[in-house]
Amino acid sequence: MTAPRKRFDRDDWLTLGLDLLSAEGPDALRIDKVCAEAGLTKGSFYHHFADQATFLEALVDHWRAVQTDNPIADFDLEQFDAEAFERIVQEMIALDMHLELNIRKLAARDPALAAKVAATDAARLSFTARIYEMRFGVDPAMAQDIALLDYGAFSGIVMLRPDISLEDRIRLYTIFDDMLKARFAEPEFRRKIAPRPCSP
Secondary structure, three states: OOOOOOOOOHHHHHHHHHHHHHHHOHHHHOHHHHHHHHOOOHHHHHHHOOOHHHHHHHHHHHHHHHHHHHHHHOOOHHHOOHHHHHHHHHHHHOOOHHHHHHHHHHHOOOHHHHHHHHHHHHHHHHHHHHHHHHHHOOOHHHHHHHHHHHHHHHHHHHHHOOOOOHHHHHHHHHHHHHHHHHHOOOOOOOOOOOOOOOOO
């Protein structure tokens, strides 16, 4: 006897949407395409989302949770040390690069989505600046500048080399980090950060 299929809930639709966006880009997010991939009817889709616009807004919110808010929530700034810093570096390096690229392609089509992506970028910059402020003991303005350089490199690599491997991302990050360590002292720790590959 075939086991009953797991109920396809709202988060399942959003996870499927991010998978399709990562693999095929914004055009894969048509309702008929998403429903076909889910093997479900449009009625099931509309049970959770009023229309495609509602789905896309929820999708960008889900992207922010998966690629930004959840990793940040796991990082306790009160327990800042070498191990914690290494862990957050691993998580950020392992982010889905195709999703990062395609979420921006999607946002370029809709001002409301673009505002959500801009707010996520601002949250990432703020968090990164706090890390650099604590790590190097620099003032907030300098920490924000370092964070902007860091995040600009991250975003630029996504656009220039969307298929860049995890190994190459680690190698380039290590070069960038070595340059920072040559410029700034590390009052809290001096242990060399050596990111290890981990699952996205």
